[in-house]
Every structure is written in structure tokens, then in C-alpha cells.
Amino acid sequence: MQYIKAIVFFLILMTLVGQLCQGDKYKPYIRLVTGFMLLALMMKPVAYVMNLGPEDITVFSNMASGSTESSFRSKAVDSYKSREEKKIKKILASYKIEAEEVEVDVDDTKDETEISEISVKVKNEKLEGKKVKTVLLNFYNVDESHINISE
Template identity: 80%
Template structure:
């Protein structure tokens, strides 16, 4: 709903700007610029649905012709780890569990990275350890021995 309001507001603003432009000389340029801005505004919900954040885009923007495949792969793996760590924190927060620190280790040997081990530091290890393991086991298909909970 927020995106729809933003798009409607932008369209009204775009109409106002085009009406304020006196001559026909600049109208094509104004339409071009505002059209690009409208496209960018309309891409935000699509990026949200596809779970593409700014950290994902920085990996692709840092790639240049001189970069090697291994440096790109390491940047992509680091971005994947960071995104999964944030996702685990959000999952635990939804269950009212405050994670101090989350660390994800991946299996780098395969083309598609898989989570190999998850380490979580929580406030109260005794009462929350079993709950955290159950939540992470249900969400990720990781062996129980590869989930480490500490205080």
C-alpha cells in the first residue's frame, strides 16, 4: 500500500512539474527524466519481493573487467553469509529471542553455497538453546550437530 501511495504521489508531482514547464522545448527531457524516476520507483516493490537489498547490488557494482572469478565468488559468498545472518536474526526476533551474534559458515566447494554450520550467541543459553535449535532446524536443513548455541 505504501508503494502505491508513493507512485500516485509521484504521478501527481510529475503532472504538476510538466504543467509548470512553459515551453514545449523542455517537455521531452522532463518526461524522460521523470519516466526513469518512475521506473526506479516501480522497481522497489519488485526488489523487495525478490529479496534484493543494497548489499546484493554492491557485489555486482564492484565487479569490473580486471576482477577475477575467485574474488567475485568470495564477495558473493560474503554477501550470502551476511544476508543469512540477518535473516536468522529476524527469524529469532519473530520468536522473541534476542541473538547477540550470529555466524554462518558455508560449504564453498559446491557451485551453490550451502549452510554448513550456524553459531548463535543468545542471552540465556539454558532456556533458549533448545528453542533456537528447533527453530533453525525447521527453517534450514542443517544437521543438529552443526548448530552451536552459546551464551
């Protein structure tokens, strides 16, 4: 809803700027610049839905710079791992569990990258260990034996 409000506000502002422009000489340039700004504004929710972060965008920009397929794949896997580690920390924080360190191992031998193992370091393994396993089992489709909790 916030994105829709921002886009509507920008369209109104764009119309106002277009009306304030006196001659026809600068209108195409103003339309071009505001059009690019509108496009950038509209890409924000698309990137959010696709769960793309700044590190993903740099991976895709490196692809255009002529990097090899294997280096692109390794950068994409590293980006995926770091994004999942941040996501796990957020999930655990929502349950008031402070994860000191999170490490994700992935299986990228298939077409689709899957999480193969999750290692979480918490302050008190006895109190929080079972809760962490339950939360991660409910969220990720990983065997219980592949979730390692340490202190």
C-alpha cells in the same frame, strides 16, 4: 500495496509537472528525469522481492568494474553470509530471543550456495538453547548437529 500507492502518486505528480511546463523546449528533459525517477521507484519492490540489500548492489557494481570471477564469488558469498546472519537475528528477535552473536558457514563448492553450519551465542543456553534450535530447524534445512548454541 504501499509501493503501488507511491507509484500512482508519482505518476500523478509527473503528469502535473508535465502540464505545468510551459513550452515544448523543456518537456523532453523533464520526461527523461521523471522517467529515471519512476524507474528507480519501480526497482524498489523488485529488489525487495529478490531480497537484495545495499551490500548486494555493491557486489554487483564491483563486477562491472573488472574484478575477477573468484573475487566476485567470494564477495557474493560474504554478502550472502552477512545477510543470513542478520536474518537469523531478526527471526530470533521475533521469538523474543536475543542473539549476541550469529555466525553462518556456507558450502559454496556447488553451483548453489547452501548453509552448512549455524553458530549462535545466546545469554542463557539452558533456557533458550532448545528454542533456538527448534526455530532454526523449522526455518532452515540444516541438520540439528550443524546448529551450535553457546553461551
